[in-house]
Amino acid sequence: LKDYVGLLKIGNYDSNEIYFKLLDIFKILKIKLPYKKTVIIKPNIISQNTPKQCTTTHPNVIDAVCRLLRDNDCSILITESSAFYQGGYTQKGFKTAGIIDAVKKYDAKIVPIEKDGVKFYSNKNNKVLDGILLTKRLDEADYIINLPKLKTHAFFKLSCAVKNLYGLIPGGVKQEYHFIKSQSQDVFGEKLCDIYQTVKPDLNILDGIWGLEGFGPSAAGKPKKTGIIAVSTNSFALDYIICKIIGYDPNEIASNSSGIKRGFLKPENIVIKGDYTKPPEIFYKKPKYEEAKDIPKEKTMLNNFILKPVIKTKKCNKCMLCEQGCPLNAITITDDAKIISHDLCLSCYYCFYNCPVNAIYLKASFINLFIRAFRRVFRI
Numbered sequence: 001l002k003d004y005v006g007l008l009k010i011g012n013y014d015s016n017e018i019y020f021k022l023l024d025i026f027k028i029l030k031i032k033l034p035y036k037k038t039v040i041i042k043p044n045i046i047s048q049n050t051p052k053q054c055t056t057t058h059p060n061v062i063d064a065v066c067r068l069l070r071d072n073d074c075s076i077l078i079t080e081s082s083a084f085y086q087g088g089y090t091q092k093g094f095k096t097a098g099i100i101d102a103v104k105k106y107d108a109k110i111v112p113i114e115k116d117g118v119k120f121y122s123n124k125n126n127k128v129l130d131g132i133l134l135t136k137r138l139d140e141a142d143y144i145i146n147l148p149k150l151k152t153h154a155f156f157k158l159s160c161a162v163k164n165l166y167g168l169i170p171g172g173v174k175q176e177y178h179f180i181k182s183q184s185q186d187v188f189g190e191k192l193c194d195i196y197q198t199v200k201p202d203l204n205i206l207d208g209i210w211g212l213e214g215f216g217p218s219a220a221g222k223p224k225k226t227g228i229i230a231v232s233t234n235s236f237a238l239d240y241i242i243c244k245i246i247g248y249d250p251n252e253i254a255s256n257s258s259g260i261k262r263g264f265l266k267p268e269n270i271v272i273k274g275d276y277t278k279p280p281e282i283f284y285k286k287p288k289y290e291e292a293k294d295i296p297k298e299k300t301m302l303n304n305f306i307l308k309p310v311i312k313t314k315k316c317n318k319c320m321l322c323e324q325g326c327p328l329n330a331i332t333i334t335d336d337a338k339i340i341s342h343d344l345c346l347s348c349y350y351c352f353y354n355c356p357v358n359a360i361y362l363k364a365s366f367i368n369l370f371i372r373a374f375r376r377v378f379r380i
């Protein structure tokens with residue numbers, strides 16, 4: 001069985017051109033979009049960045065994909081949980097990334113995961129993450145389209161199709177999951193494979209018209225014109241070919257090597273179609289990389305970025321919504337106590353977004369507040 005990767009040469013973000021080139025490559029790769037179904041689109045949004053910063057999936061790529069889906073009378077749901085600690089609420093990120101305006105005409109639902117609700121998903125083949133807290137919308141999806149952005153990544157080296165699925169985990173749970181078993185890249189690669197086999201996206205379309213090189217995945221990296229859109233039904237095949245294009249040895253990326261070991265990909269089965277017959281060489285500057293050490297969570301920088309919900313007891317009207325909605329049973333509301341157990345809480349932020357009287361706030365560390373202020377001033 002072959003794994004096809006379509007490579008399209010596209011010089012700019014003309015949504016009409018992207019639409020017609022995608023139509024062509026779907027024919028070549030024999031990809032059929034569903035008809036009259038519910039489709040989840042997972043873009044890449046980080047913080048409150050804008051399209052010019054090249055950290056987020058460009059709105060015109062999303063526009064072209066929504067147009068293709070509307071041709072087939074599909075209902076479209078665009079869902080994401082942005083890297084929260086970097087100063088962005090997902091809803092604001094959807095706005096600054098230009099996605100809300102781009103998809104208005106398609107009547108697409110925009111769904112920030114932490115606001116919407118989550119549940120645990122299990123997969124007996126998972127190796128590290130037993131149950132994974134993900135958007136509950138996966139239950140509604142007939143078809144999932146993964147729309148990553150091409151970026152180098154200071155911790156994981158590459159942010160592409162497989163890594164993009166990590167954003168289906170809500171809020172600060174993303175940070176919490178880094179501490180499960182080990183903080184090493186190899187284990188993180190296994191976690192990504194667990195998420196992949198739980199979510200199983202049907203299609204991946206990578207926005208690499210402009211990518212991000214250097215100290216990604218946030219705006220500390222540098223935009224890089226690359227002129228590529230890549231399409232594949234296999235997230236690992238797509239990542240493998242992107243590594244070849246930007247000058248990484250594909251086996252250096254932990255999710256690739258774990259994915260190959262688990263049988264998600266046989267590199268010898270990859271076939272390239274479209275505007276190229278082999279990967280073009282458009283080398284990216286790589287971030288300086290140091291393997292994460294397994295130091296206690298309390299002593300890591302990452303721990304500073306996990307916000308914890310706290311109840312303002314005087315404001316709380318004991319409606320019980322937060323207690324009933326918490327997936328970790330971390331909240332106790334009684335006449336005598338209104339408590340969130342931070343030992344149990346995984347920071348999904350559902351309670352914060354859904355308290356009807358704003359009686360819950362998110363407590364941030366001093367370092368977190370400082371970084372947010374810094375990012376706001378320097379717009380990164």
Ligand code: SF4
Nearest residue numbers: 316317319320322355
């Ligand atoms: S949702 Fe808000 S008002 Fe309702 S019990 Fe929880 S903290 Fe109190």
Ligand code: SF4
Nearest residue numbers: 326345346348349351
């Ligand atoms: S306490 Fe709130 S933030 Fe923590 S897990 Fe429960 S709903 Fe999520």
